[in-house]
Amino acid sequence: MSEITPFTVEISDAALEDLQRRLRDARWPDQLPDAGWDYGAEMGYIQELARYWADEYDWRAAEAELNELDHFTTAIDGQNIHFIHQRSSHPDAYPLIISHGWPGTVVEFLDIIGMLTEPDDPADAFHVIAPSLPGYGFSGPTADRGWDTVRTAKAFSELMGRLGYDRYGAQGGDWGSMISQNIGRCDPDHCEAVHVNFLFATAPEDGPGELTEAEQAGLGRANLYFTEGAGYMQIQSTKPQTLAYGLTDSAVGQLAWIAEKFLAWTDNDGTIESAVSRDRLLTNISLYWFTATGGSSARMYYETLRPGAAGLGGPLSTPLGMASFPMEIMQAPRRWLEDNYNIVHWSDMAEGGHFAAMEEPEALAQDIREFFRRFR
Template sequence: MEIRPFTIDIPQADVDDLTSRLARTRWPDGLPAAGWSRGVPLEFLKELTAYWAEGYDWRAAEAGLNEYPQFTTEIDGQQVHFLHVRSGDPGAMPLVLTHGYPSAFAEFTRLIEHLRQDFHLVVPSLPGFAFSTPVRETGWALGRTARAWAELMRRLGYDRYGVHGGDIGAGVSGAVAGLDREHVVGVHVVTDPYTAAATATFLPGMGDRLDPADPVDELALARMAEFRADGTGYLTIQNTRPHTIGYLLNDSPAGQLGWLAESFERWTDLPYDRDQLLTIASLYWFSGSGVSAAGFLYEQAHSSDWGAPPAVPQGYAVFGADATARRLIDPPAGTHWAEYERGRHFPAMEAPEVLAADLRTFFAGLK
């Protein structure tokens, strides 16, 4: 039950070791110039790795993160790390922000600045990510995580609260809303047409529901086919052999960076802060959470515990929107639905001011 203050304080020896490892990266020779068609291009990763070693300032990032009150507590045998940023308004609504993969709580730092006057913000690290480590038991998937989040909010004394997330965070948020419906006022998630299509490939019967003769359905089916053909590589590995890829992620910072950077480059539309990406990569590296974070996807792929469906008001913010997302998601009547032309998978980093405005709009009517 104890909630303990937490401060990030990475030993200088670990910072020096990271710099040394980056400088000694053994790069492959003779790779053909194939752009992004075969994965992360060599010159792109070389340049980003050099900046991580020589230009990026971890101590400045660490100090910035430590400006937010941080805590840890043990729930169901697992250490859970979280930010708790209270609004100046005592009557503000509490709001849980849950990140996805491949990300970390630091994804939300720019969004926090837009929301901290309107909400009491609770920003946990998923089990196995950053400082919610180590993970010593199996079974930490959506359902168990949702139960932990509900317990965390109970410990913090919040009787009514909202939940928000994207990617894994969307699934966790929906599960919290189904599990703790007596206390959750609403669930708000972000998505984009490509993520919606990727998710639809795992839903039984989705292909049968779509009509290839309809132009919108035709595009949705094409995106689903594209994901099956070219977008499942990381999922296949992590859903089946997370430990095998985990040794690479835990031993090579350049390998860890490449694994993260491919998703950020391919899944974004608007420019994102390169230092913010490297802060996320540094959190993975210093906490040694590459293998346990990869393992979260394995746990969910082999779990039947998806939690109960949400029975509270729902809101969607779709970035890079077109007609396919609404067709694939098919939201129930009364759902808050907002579409934005630009941005994609990481709107908290790409368009935090737009996402913040949508969150305020959705929760304004639920206070």
């Protein structure tokens, strides 16, 4: 069995100076007058964000905040896996593995981990395990083919066993939702329940049925996503290596590639900062930049979505809870999902979008606590 090694987040001064130089020396494209965000990331906003990243953003403060948590690395299936393992002060806390997605990192969970490990009621406490997906952040680039959501789920279930947890729950959004579902599929003897904040399905064979206004709005957002917002997915699922050159060499390129999604996918008033703080956004992007994983993270799309891939899994019998946030990019009516999922808990949330743990950490933490009470 591979060792579990303590890990400290520590970026060199040289890497910081290189980032700042690249941002200040960026070569900018043209932009049509009054184009706004219609063609993609708006240049004036990206220029201001780049200036702030270079001149005002405090990586050392973010690094110190990350290092307040307990970080480790281990090797599983030939891959380095970084993870936060934050044990509650309450010894009977319930183990919970939480998985992020793209373009997220473990930074998504900085606000929610403490809410889960040290809640007001000790009976609601969790020991939280938050891995960096293979190919993402401090896990580093993947070393071989095949790291889809199924292989990742198997690695994460092995991690839970390696940590000594013989019963636990899984939670996630985006890729983390699919990984959490697949943990339930591949480790049903130990993973007792799955909670997600992202779940989608197409209409059943007998038709969509009568839809509420909220369900129609959710499907409208899904249609908009597939017609106007999924170009990144087509690139990342077909030619991620071509994209990798720009993301790895250009800090502005990496910045724009992710910032555009935070504007499109959050519940905001027209600005990213109304949903997620500028510093938190840049800490998330910084993890991609400093670890040079913009390209390797994109490979998750290739491995999971390529023709013939088994990365999405089939029906799930493990009890499932769903927190449905109103501005999620894709939403399906509950009845479309019930043939394939054992849904025992469903919450229609008041506010929030795709990055729920960053946008509405208190609401998400409360829903996770409520769902898992029945399994303690």
